[in-house]
Amino acid sequence: MAPLLITHTAAAVLGAALAATAAWQLQDWRLGGQIAALHATQATERARAQQATWAAERATAIRYQGALNEARTREAALQRDADRARAESDGLREQAADAARRIASAAPAAVAEYATAVGELFADCSRSYQSLARKADGHAADARALSEAWPVTAGDPGASP
Known part of the structure; x- marks a missing residue:
């Protein structure tokens, strides 16, 4: 009976090993x-x-x-x-x-008329330059606001420490 037990045990171990x-x-x-x-x-x-x-x-x-x-x-x-x-x-x-x-x-009357026309022309030019200056100032203010509002990261060359 002992050999049968060993055979069954060996078969069970082998079966378990195969199953595992x-x-x-x-x-x-x-x-x-x-x-x-x-x-x-x-x-x-x-x-x-x-x-x-x-x-x-x-x-x-x-x-x-x-x-x-x-x-x-x-x-x-x-x-x-x-x-x-x-x-x-x-x-x-x-x-x-x-x-x-x-x-x-030229005659004095022509000189006076010319001076009046030149004065009006200069006044018109002055108004145009003032308008241009207002637009330029507005543009500069917009550019500065955009630059100051732009997000800055630590790696940017313009970043503040």
Whole structure:
């Protein structure tokens, strides 16, 4: 009977070992599948995040390039306006020099009429310059308010300590 007991015990131990190995293998397959699924999910999320980052960078670059192009267009228009104003100023300077030569030999009534017209012109120019100065001051105040209200981070060169 003893050999039978040893055989049964050995069979039970071997069966338990096989069952434990099978359970272990089954758990390994199940957990390995879960881990693989988690890795796949993580890789997918990482790829989505990277695509979103690239899309945001592209959108920022497009906005930046658009703003840069618009600024260059405005700068070119301002340069054309300045050139036109310079040409007009040169023309007015020549007219004023010509008027000064003619006024030297003009009749007193013509000189008085010319002086009145020039006075009105200077008053109009003065009002225009005052209006321009108000607009420039308003622009400077807006630019300063925007600059002071802009968020500053510790890494910014203009950040205060």
